[in-house]
Amino acid sequence: MRMPVPDETIVARRDDIIDALREAMPGGGLIVDETELKAYECDGLTAYTELPMIVALPEDTEQVAAILRICHEMGVNVVPRGAGTSLSGGAIPRGDAVTLGLARLNRILDIDFDNRAVTAQPGVTNLAITRAVEDRGFYYAPDPSSQIACTIGGNVAENSGGVHCLKYGLTTNNLLGVEMVLMTGERLRLGGKHLDAGGLDLLGVVCGSEGLLGIVTEVTVRILRAPETARALLIGFPSTHAAGDCVARIIGRGIIPAGLEMMDRPAIGAAEAFVKAGYPLDAEALLIVELDGPASEVDELIERVSEIARTLGASTLRASRDEAERQKFWAGRKAAFPATGMISPDYYCMDGTIPRRALPRVLDRINHLSERYRLKVANVFHAGDGNLHPLVLYDANLPGELESAEKFGADILRLCVEFGGVLTGEHGVGLEKRDLMETMFDAVDLEHQQRLKCAFDPDNRLNPGKVFPTLHRCAELGRVHVKRGEVRFPDLPRF
Amino acid sequence: MSEILRPQTADQAREVLAWAAAEEKPVDLRGAGSKHRLGHPVAADIVLETAGLSGISLYEPEELVLTAGAGTPLAEIVATLDAHGQGLAFEPPDLGPLLGAPPDHATLGGVVSCNLAGPRRPTAGAVRDHVLGFHAVSGRGEAFKSGGRVVKNVTGFDLSKLVCGAFGTLGLLTRITVKVLPKPERAVTVTLTGLDMDAAGRAMTRALGSPLAVSGAAHLPDGDPAGGPPLTALRLEGPPSSVAARCQGLGALLSDLGAVGALDEAESADLWTRLRDVAPFVGGDGPLWRISLPPAAGPAVAEAIRARAGGRFLLDWGGGLIWAALPEATDAHAATVRGALAPHGGHATLVRASESQRRAVPVFEPPPGPLAELTRRVRQGFDPKGILNPGRMG
Numbered sequence: 001m002r003m004p005v006p007d008e009t010i011v012a013r014r015d016d017i018i019d020a021l022r023e024a025m026p027g028g029g030l031i032v033d034e035t036e037l038k039a040y041e042c043d044g045l046t047a048y049t050e051l052p053m054i055v056a057l058p059e060d061t062e063q064v065a066a067i068l069r070i071c072h073e074m075g076v077n078v079v080p081r082g083a084g085t086s087l088s089g090g091a092i093p094r095g096d097a098v099t100l101g102l103a104r105l106n107r108i109l110d111i112d113f114d115n116r117a118v119t120a121q122p123g124v125t126n127l128a129i130t131r132a133v134e135d136r137g138f139y140y141a142p143d144p145s146s147q148i149a150c151t152i153g154g155n156v157a158e159n160s161g162g163v164h165c166l167k168y169g170l171t172t173n174n175l176l177g178v179e180m181v182l183m184t185g186e187r188l189r190l191g192g193k194h195l196d197a198g199g200l201d202l203l204g205v206v207c208g209s210e211g212l213l214g215i216v217t218e219v220t221v222r223i224l225r226a227p228e229t230a231r232a233l234l235i236g237f238p239s240t241h242a243a244g245d246c247v248a249r250i251i252g253r254g255i256i257p258a259g260l261e262m263m264d265r266p267a268i269g270a271a272e273a274f275v276k277a278g279y280p281l282d283a284e285a286l287l288i289v290e291l292d293g294p295a296s297e298v299d300e301l302i303e304r305v306s307e308i309a310r311t312l313g314a315s316t317l318r319a320s321r322d323e324a325e326r327q328k329f330w331a332g333r334k335a336a337f338p339a340t341g342m343i344s345p346d347y348y349c350m351d352g353t354i355p356r357r358a359l360p361r362v363l364d365r366i367n368h369l370s371e372r373y374r375l376k377v378a379n380v381f382h383a384g385d386g387n388l389h390p391l392v393l394y395d396a397n398l399p400g401e402l403e404s405a406e407k408f409g410a411d412i413l414r415l416c417v418e419f420g421g422v423l424t425g426e427h428g429v430g431l432e433k434r435d436l437m438e439t440m441f442d443a444v445d446l447e448h449q450q451r452l453k454c455a456f457d458p459d460n461r462l463n464p465g466k467v468f469p470t471l472h473r474c475a476e477l478g479r480v481h482v483k484r485g486e487v488r489f490p491d492l493p494r495f
Numbered sequence: 496m497s498e499i500l501r502p503q504t505a506d507q508a509r510e511v512l513a514w515a516a517a518e519e520k521p522v523d524l525r526g527a528g529s530k531h532r533l534g535h536p537v538a539a540d541i542v543l544e545t546a547g548l549s550g551i552s553l554y555e556p557e558e559l560v561l562t563a564g565a566g567t568p569l570a571e572i573v574a575t576l577d578a579h580g581q582g583l584a585f586e587p588p589d590l591g592p593l594l595g596a597p598p599d600h601a602t603l604g605g606v607v608s609c610n611l612a613g614p615r616r617p618t619a620g621a622v623r624d625h626v627l628g629f630h631a632v633s634g635r636g637e638a639f640k641s642g643g644r645v646v647k648n649v650t651g652f653d654l655s656k657l658v659c660g661a662f663g664t665l666g667l668l669t670r671i672t673v674k675v676l677p678k679p680e681r682a683v684t685v686t687l688t689g690l691d692m693d694a695a696g697r698a699m700t701r702a703l704g705s706p707l708a709v710s711g712a713a714h715l716p717d718g719d720p721a722g723g724p725p726l727t728a729l730r731l732e733g734p735p736s737s738v739a740a741r742c743q744g745l746g747a748l749l750s751d752l753g754a755v756g757a758l759d760e761a762e763s764a765d766l767w768t769r770l771r772d773v774a775p776f777v778g779g780d781g782p783l784w785r786i787s788l789p790p791a792a793g794p795a796v797a798e799a800i801r802a803r804a805g806g807r808f809l810l811d812w813g814g815g816l817i818w819a820a821l822p823e824a825t826d827a828h829a830a831t832v833r834g835a836l837a838p839h840g841g842h843a844t845l846v847r848a849s850e851s852q853r854r855a856v857p858v859f860e861p862p863p864g865p866l867a868e869l870t871r872r873v874r875q876g877f878d879p880k881g882i883l884n885p886g887r888m889g
Contacts, residue, residue: 114700114791137706159649166646172653173624186865193789195815196610196621197660198842198860199888200870204623204656208649228706252557254580254677293708294744297737353645355558385647425647433650440650441640448639449652451876455869467651480516480635480879492507493547495499 001406001431003050004465006095010076014053017076021056021098024066029104031055040099043084043091044146045432047348047402052079052093057101061181061217064100068215069185071098077461078183080211082122082154085146087349088430090158090210090466097464100215102153108132109218117176117193119220122153126160129221138223141168144426145334152219159208161426163259163333166384167292168224170426172207179218180206183457193220205452210428211463213456230258230292231302232329235309236283236316240264241360243285247383248357249308250289255301259290260384261333264363267340267378267391268332274339277332280316287383288329336380337391344376344393348405352416353425356386365415366390373408375401387425388416414439429467437469446470451477497523497540503547505630505638505669511543512667512882513636521885524663526566526602529591530609534662534887535858536850545604548669553644556581560627560644561675565604565668572603576675584676585622586613588771593783594847604668610660613771614711614730617703617790617812623659625674631658631666634878644672657873663884665877679732684711684763685745686756687727692716692810695727696794698752699813702729703790705748707741712813713770716797721775721807728758728766770811776820781806782827782848783820788841790815799835804828829856857889 010017018032031037032054041049058064071078077097084091093099105121108128112118113136118129126147129140143162144150150160156178161170168174177191190203197203206213237243243262250257263271263279263286272279279286287309291301302319309317320326332339340347354362363379370377376393390412394405413423417439424433437446446468453460454474464471502508515522521539525531527546545566553562556579563572569587576582587606592598607629612621628642641654658665687698695714702709711730719726729749731741746755758766769775776783788796793814801808806821806828821828832843842860845853862870877883 112789112791113704115789116704117789138704159653161647169620169624170647170649172656173620182865182869188866188869190866192840194787194841195616195812196612196623196787196842198787198844199862199866200665200873201610201623201656201660202866202869202873204659205652205654207656208653225704225706227708248557251559251677254680256677293733294706294737294741296740297734300734300736353643353647355555355560355645357555357558382647386645387647420643421645422643422648422650424650425645426649428649429651437651440643444637445639445641446651448633448637448877449641449654452652452654452657452873455872455876478876478879492511493501493503495501 001048002435003048004094010096011053013074017074018054020070020074021054021067024070025056025058025063027059029057029059031057040081040084040093040101043086043089045087045089045092045430047396048089048092048431050093050095052099053096055099055101057104059104061179061187064215064217065181065185065187067098067100068181068183071461072183072185077464079463080157080215082151082157083125083149085150085154086158086428086430087351088424088428088432090428090430092431094465102151105217112193113138115193116223117220118223119218120152122216122219123151126150126152126155133223137226139226140221140223141174142171152221153216156207156216156219157209157211158428161387163261163382166260167256167258172204174222175203175207175219176222177220178203178206178216180214180216182214183459183461191220210430210467212453212467213462227292229295229298230290230326231298232320232326233289233302233305233309234316234318234329235287235289235314236280237285237287238283238313238315240285240363242312243287244357244359246287246309246312249312250305253304253308255304257289257384258292259288261288262286262381262383263333263336264379266376267336267380270339270343270378271332271336274342275331275335277328279332283315288333333380340378340391340393345395345397348392348394348409350390350392350409350412351387351424351427352413352421353385353387354416354419354421356383358419359383362388362415362419366412369408369411373404375405375408386421410436431466434467435469447472447477454478497542499542499544501544501547505548505632508543508548508667508669509632509636509638512632512634515541515882516634516636516880519880519882521882524667524884526605527568527600529596529600530594530605531596532594533590533609533846535853535889537884537887543667545602551575559675560672562644562670562672563603564670565602567603569601569603569606570599580678581675582678583625583673584615584619585625586615586771587611587622588613588773590772592777593773603671607659607668607671608661608663614713614767614811617815618710623656626655626659626671627674628672629655629658629668630670631668633666634880634883642672646674662887664874664888666883681735681738681760682730682732682763683738683742683760684758684766685729685731685742686758687749687753688756689724690727690753691725692794692798694752695725695810696791696814698727698749699729700791701748702745703813707731707745707748708733709745711767714810715775716808719766730763730767770809773809773818775809776807776818779820781820781822782824782852783818783846784832784843785846786817786819786832786836786841786843788815788817788836788839792839793817796835796839800832803831827852827856859889861889
């Protein structure tokens with residue numbers, strides 16, 4: 001992975017920039033000392049570090065706007081940051097940028113049960129939103145596995161998912177509105193407690209824009225009434241093909257489970273050794289199927305899915321009888337990443353999405369790659385929506401292994417695209433997958449995306465070096481290449 | 496007289512728009528024209544119709560995905576999905592008759608470009624929540640794509656959201672991939688009769704805030720058929736046993752508010768189709784507004800508009816959507832409607848009005864200054880010469 005090269009002309013002005021920012025933040029919140037800056041040197045993609053030039057932790061929207069205005073006027077790059085849990089390097093600092101941390105904007109501003117909406121500042125954690133409304137039986141549906149730590153502002157930036165998004169959608173499907181600040185310091189509101197936009201759906205592109213378009217300072221999400229009950233099935237299969245068939249048949253029969261997860265043999269083994277969830281060690285593939293809703297419906301669907309599993313030769317089939325057992329079924333899956341950390345010094349988590357039915361073929365190909373790179377891999381898979389998380393096992397202390405793991409990972413993502421899928425399902429492009437964007441998009445596609453960036457941030461100051469492999473200047477992208485005098489489409493039917 | 500062009504391939508469409516961009520000729524983009532009267536009138540000598548960009552190129556029921564040309568008739572898509580027990584969960588309305596066009600003329604591209612969703616919108620999402628990817632030609636005369644064919648995808652900016660509801664002003668959609676879903680096995684409706692607007696609002700809020708998974712909540716203040724007592728309708732969908740149990744539960748939950756009744760499957764399907772298509776207001780000729788707002792504010796805003804302008808109303812989305820059919824007025828009651836809405840937030844669209852009114856009154860909610868300027872810059876990136884449906888969105 002290529003790290004961005006700092007612009008020395010910005011670094012040279014560091015002291016002036018610090019003076020200007022200090023004036024805008026009289027209550028403190030500016031970090032300039034090298035040892036303190038170190039706490040911000042990486043995000044969830046821990047193999048890469050870079051010391052930020054400055055860290056600014058504003059305490060309100062006014063300060064966010066003031067910081068951005070100063071950086072805009074002084075020509076300084078800005079890297080937004082929530083809790084720093086990005087797995088794609090979206091929050092990796094730059095040596096020539098102010099890391100703008102939103103952690104101190106951590107208040108829930110409004111809980112509105114009648115309109116089923118919560119408005120929070122961006123530094124509020126994902127889980128804190130559910131905690132704030134659960135006494136009335138409500139919850140916030142998207143549940144990324146980092147939900148204890150990750151912030152709602154970061155969720156908006158990354159369009160985060162979770163294990164329940166097949167039925168309940170990603171962040172973008174649960175987001176009602178934002179207040180945001182542009183690089184110039186201008187404040188805007190998109191959406192609110194109502195549905196859809198009156199004009200262009202800018203909220204739809206701000207969500208998932210990885211901090212390249214603006215800084216979100218308030219987030220309004222919809223909350224849902226928690227389902228009456230939830231039950232899970234633990235289903236083991238002697239082959240990944242049979243497990244894949246089971247997934248296809250469940251959905252083909254019109255059942256949309258709340259969660260539909262798959263693990264392969266190495267992942268089952270690691271998880272079972274770590275948490276003793278009672279997973280069958282003889283299975284090649286394990287499915288966890290969760291059904292939620294009214295109790296009568298859940299019981300009926302549990303029976304229907306069980307019947308499908310039996311027909312397809314399941315070697316293990318257990319339905320949770322109570323909440324404790326349901327939690328136990330999930331314990332292994334939820335601990336799959338740390339469990340992998342126990343069987344390997346390091347692991348590299350990939351995040352491609354494929355059409356569901358391609359799964360067995362993609363797994364076969366991943367196993368071939370595993371032999372070629374001489375690196376083991378464990379697969380956990382949001383089978384319901386085709387989102388694959390291969391965990392490439394490596395040892396960073398062995399020379400060349402990190403590089404091998406990265407090459408292996410890139411090959412897996414190319415494989416996903418080859419089978420009709422995409423580079424990233426929920427972790428984002430960030431720095432990590434930036435240079436693979438051209439496997440999915442041609443130059444014209446990327447130019448159209450970058451013109452959107454130009455409309456929001458024409459000087460390319462917000463999170464530069466992320467998402468786009470090649471940077472074009474906005475003036476150049478704005479040019480229209482006129483080809484006059486062409487034959488005026490003589491073959492076209494006209495009326 | 497406009498010249499009508501019907502490209503047969505995406506590449507022909509690209510040629511037309513490349514020429515139009517070079518010559519700076521505005522182009523009026525249309526599917527089958529069923530919603531052509533929605534939005535400001537477009538002044539263009541060239542009409543580009545997508546009828547030739549038709550056909551389902553991919554449908555995999557077990558993958559819940561369908562790809563079709565933008566000009567594919569919606570009816571063809573719905574019939575194809577129906578044969579596999581699937582459908583478009585956002586319930587695309589057929590607004591043709593409402594806007595003076597024949598029924599069943601909508602195309603996929605038109606539905607997506609207008610981002611129109613029916614009664615299931617609050618729980619299932621809008622069109623924009625179901626578009627997975629698209630191919631289009633921008634106002635630069637360049638073909639580009641975004642998204643993909645899988646549900647979970649955060650690769651690059653989510654332009655699929657942006658083109659939904661852009662009324663063709665960012666690009667001509669040529670091919671669209673949508674997420675499809677199983678149709679519910681059974682749908683029935685619980686009714687309350689005789690509630691005033693405020694009580695109906697409370698009933699819908701209580702129902703939608705319950706764990707009973709209500710998938711439609713509407714209020715017809717003039718009754719159904721019109722002239723009867725007010726009718727509040729709450730839809731339940733799912734497996735038969737679950738629907739039966741929830742039907743009982745919902746009746747018990749709301750019994751203190753009024754007389755609880757139920758519609759059988761056929762009556763229920765008929766009611767929600769008519770609500771979806773705004774059938775009660777088909778054939779009227781006064782201005783018709785579509786107002787999206789925080790759902791709990793629906794009854795108060797509807798009453799405020801009625802007090803000043805009179806008119807007839809439908810509430811859908813648990814109060815979050817008001818259809819207001821108002822008497823004639825020079826400004827189509829824009830000041831009244833937008834004034835009543837302003838304290839609550841939301842947006843009001845003048846869906847039906849005379850051409851002269853649609854020239855004079857902002858059809859779409861006018862954005863505040865900085866947002867208008869940002870919108871202009873976004874549009875300029877895709878259509879620097881302003882050739883795509885210029886002025887349609889204001």
